[in-house]
Amino acid sequence: MEDIKERGNQTIVTEFIFLGFSNHSKLQGLFFLIFLLVYLVTLLGNLLILTAIRINPVLHTPMYYFLSNLSFLDICYTSTTVPIMLVNFFRKKKTISYGGCLSQLFFLVTFSGSECVLLAAMAYDRFIAICHPLHYPILMSKRVCACLATGSWLCGLINSLTHTGLTATLTLCGPNQISHFLCDIPLLLKLSCSDTSINEVALYVSSATIGLCPCLFTAVSYMLIISAILKIQSAQGRQKAFSTCASHLTVVVIYYGTGNFNYDRPSSGSSLDVDILVSVLFCVVTPMLNPIIYSLRNKDVKVALKKLCEGYILPSNSNVQISS
Known part of the structure; x- marks a missing residue:
């Protein structure tokens, strides 16, 4: 076989075969159309969010600065x-x-880890805005926002470099079949014929630091946020306060929920179709839902997107003016 070569007495894997969707060979054309549509909607939705935030001064705030980072991450993540x-x-x-698999693994872990930490940073932003509104301009200055966003990217990058480096040291001596449609750390560990104890320890450590800690931080932040909202006297005030974090809370529940189900559920007894479905929800569907959630539940984003669309639809020689 061309994808497995002999080097001395050792078999070296040079290529992997994906078995994802192999149980439904007659539906390949339908799957292609569905995933192409989802991918295009993901790209269009997140690009519209990025453009609307970029050109609308009203959205030049910490909340939408983080949202633009989230949209860019989702584009990169799904494109991996x-x-x-x-x-x-x-x-x-x-x-x-083999090189393409390691590259995909590197970018997949980088973007997913960065998004975990970024969502926690967004929760911190909402916590400061609702629980400490008078100190918000100082605690969430441009410099602080830039540091939080940069820190999110660095956490994902360092985590990914560690895992990709450890994975590259593994001896993969066959079989070269991956029961999935992507390259991920647990899948490659199953194909290794060398000691994977260090890789497994690193995986547990990163699951706690990059996965669990941001999730717990976000949960605590929202408990404090909800407590502060319930203390507001007027119903209108409570509704306005909750509306500022409803979109982010929805995104957090979907992302951490599907991510936890994807990585932390028992591997024994699950079929290939179930594994594929769960990963599709986490890796493909979630990046598409984020811009939809923000455009439906956030008034400022809806107004900005409406102005953006009107700006492109109206002819250049039109006398109609769009207010900023």
Whole structure:
């Protein structure tokens, strides 16, 4: 086989075969159309969010600064896995090179880890805005926001460099079949014939630091936020305060919920179809839902998107003016 070579007495894997969706060979065309549509909606939705925030001065606030980072992350995250998956729908042998697999693993872990920490930073922003509104301009200055966003990216990058480096040291001696549509750390550990104890310890440590800690921080933040909202006297005030964090809370529940179900559920007894479905929800559907949630539940974003669309639809020689 071309994808497995002999080096001395050792078998070296140079290519992997994806088995994802292999149980439904007659539905490849339908799957391609569905995932292509989801991918295009994801790109369009997040690009619209980025553009609306960029050109509308009203949205030049910490909350929307973090949202623009989230939209960019979602574009990168979904682009790591979906394009090659779309190409493989037309291949009888759905393969990825060893280098391509490590590259996909690196970017996948980077973007997912960064998003975990970024969502916690967004929760901190909402906590300061609702619980300490008088100190908000100081505690959430441009410098603080830039540090939080940069820290989120660095956490994801350092975590990914660690795991990718450890994975590259593994001896993969076959089989070269991955029961999925993407390269992920637990999947490659199953294919290793060398000691994976260090990799497993690193995986547990990163799950606690990059996964669990931001999740707990976000949960505590929202408990304090809800407590502060309930102390507001007027119903209108409570509704206004809650509306400022409703979109982010929805995104947090979906992301951490699908992520936890994807990585922390028992591996024994689950079928290939179930594994694929859960990963599709986490890796493909969630990035598409984020801009939809913010555009439906956030009034400022809806207004900005409406102005953006009107600006492109109206002819250049129109006398109609769009107020800023």
